[in-house]
Amino acid sequence: MYLYGKNALTELLKSQQNAILKKVYLSPSASLSEREESLLKGLNVSVTVMPLKTIEQLVGKGAAHQGVVLETKDFQYLEYEELLEQLEPAPVASLVFLDQVQDPHNLGAIIRTAYSAGVDGVVTCQDNSASVTPAVVKVSAGSAFLLPICIVNNLRRALERAKEKGFWIYGTEKDGHPYPLVAFPPKIGLVFGNESSGMRRLVKESCDETVSIPMANPFDSLNVSVSAGILCFEILRRRLFPETREPQVLKEGEP
Amino acid sequence: MYLYGKNALTELLKSQQNAILKKVYLSPSASLSEREESLLKGLNVSVTVMPLKTIEQLVGKGAAHQGVVLETKDFQYLEYEELLEQLEPAPVASLVFLDQVQDPHNLGAIIRTAYSAGVDGVVTCQDNSASVTPAVVKVSAGSAFLLPICIVNNLRRALERAKEKGFWIYGTEKDGHPYPLVAFPPKIGLVFGNESSGMRRLVKESCDETVSIPMANPFDSLNVSVSAGILCFEILRRRLFPETREPQVLKEGEP
Secondary structure, eight states: OEEESHHHHHHHHHSTTGGGEEEEEEOTTOOOOHHHHHHHHHTTOEEEEOOHHHHHHHHOTTOOOTTEEEEEOOOOOOOHHHHHHHHTTOSSEEEEEESSOOOHHHHHHHHHHHHHTTOOEEEEESSSSOOOOHHHHHHTTTGGGTSOEEEESOHHHHHHHHHHTTOEEEEEEEEEEEGGGOOOOSEEEEEEOBTTTBSOHHHHHTSSEEEEOOOSSOOSOOOHHHHHHHHHHHHHHHHHOGGGTOOOOOOTTOO | OEEESHHHHHHHHHSGGGGGEEEEEEOTTOOOOHHHHHHHHHTTOEEEEOOHHHHHHHHOTTOOOTTEEEEEOOOOOOOHHHHHHHHTTOSSEEEEEESSOOOHHHHHHHHHHHHHTTOOEEEEESSSSOOOOHHHHHHTTTGGGTSOEEEESOHHHHHHHHHHTTOEEEEEEEEEEEGGGOOOOSEEEEEEOBTTTBSOHHHHHTSSEEEEOOOSSOOSOOOHHHHHHHHHHHHHHHHHOGGGTOOOOOOTTOO
16 A cells, blocks of 8 residues: 655654555655654665656655655455454443445544544445545544454444444434433444435444434534544543443433 | 535535525536425525536636535624624633634534534634635535634734633643543633644643543544544533533542
8 A cells, every 4th residue: 555745654653553664765856854764764664766757656646745655564454253253352342333434534534533532443334435545544644554444245234243242233313312311331333324314224223222412503413523533532531531421311201 | 705516505505504695606517406496596596507617717627516606695704802792791602712723624624513512603813724715614514604703813812812701711732631520611712723733832821721632542643623523512511411511520649
């Protein structure tokens, strides 16, 4: 996989996942700082100067590469069953399922947020969905290489399998229970739907329950990556600060 | 201001802010649904067919206009002092201050989130900052027209003025108090810094206190629009669900 741009190099070098870096290619006019050169040497990464034309062949002509291209390890999805197996002994775990999220920017942002919030994996669909491209890795600030990501053919079946393994599955939609009043169990899956149409009917029917994010102004809806951020960090908040964990139980007839 | 694209029209028509629409221009090959035509008639908005060339002159050649251009009212910033005055009698209020947030996508996403979370206004800087362009309005899903937005020359001075008016100002940074342990008062301002460099030193010094978003994995940092989403909705959560509002008081020596 080829990433590009001066910033991509700077960020990758200072991040934990700098081991994914295999080679650096520079155009004749580009240069590295002494610090970057020494870090690359430390990582045993070769730096090669190449004609601009070859650079453009690697990353496409329109790309804002600034003469810097990074060759990284290929991105590897994890088998979904393997992820479930890894999480089997964990007393506490969370997964994010994406039902046809299509915008690469959203996918990258959700991966970054999920990783920061301690989510254990992101599961996305084969069809009509963004997959992990260099652009997605860029938006994820490299965290796509740090978090298990799975692609499944049949999201409904994947949700059923997670339920068999003890996960409680929450779909997200406008008419769900307000999340502040939901007592999340230790093993949970959160399902986020497509940017325009939300979750598909059959996917929604596979959820144990649905949750909503109450808003102050009756508006459209939140961007899916913002919704994911709010819910993933709410779950983290309750785990890190258990004294504020238990919400009031929702009483019948209450909103 | 000119917005464009079929989707922009569809969303604007179903939204509360459809009154900003002044005129619709179509290319000869574009068409509207019957429902759209009747809605436009109801709003007293004229529809004019124009040569493709003229359409392109309005919105630029590269724009994905799909033959649909919307002429809207001009975007109007609110005077900052006027905003403060409006909020003076309110017992509860919140403001978002942006210290040189530069990415139009982030600005649009923050406006959308702030509006949904019931924030009373967004204040941004004159220099080195994204301003409200058609692209920002698009990402904000039109909410830029629903929420007071101010531009100030001197953010530090603006923070001082807000403090004089009874707002408690929280800067956001890695080393701040974990937000779940902060007891937010009724009138608050949240300050978010630039995407790469965070808040400027003098701006930070003008804050009453700083807060952080604790993460599960020691990583880079969150995208600024995700951070804004988490904090704005945490504040809304405490207002809407006061039974979970008061966090434990932070004891000395505790993290």
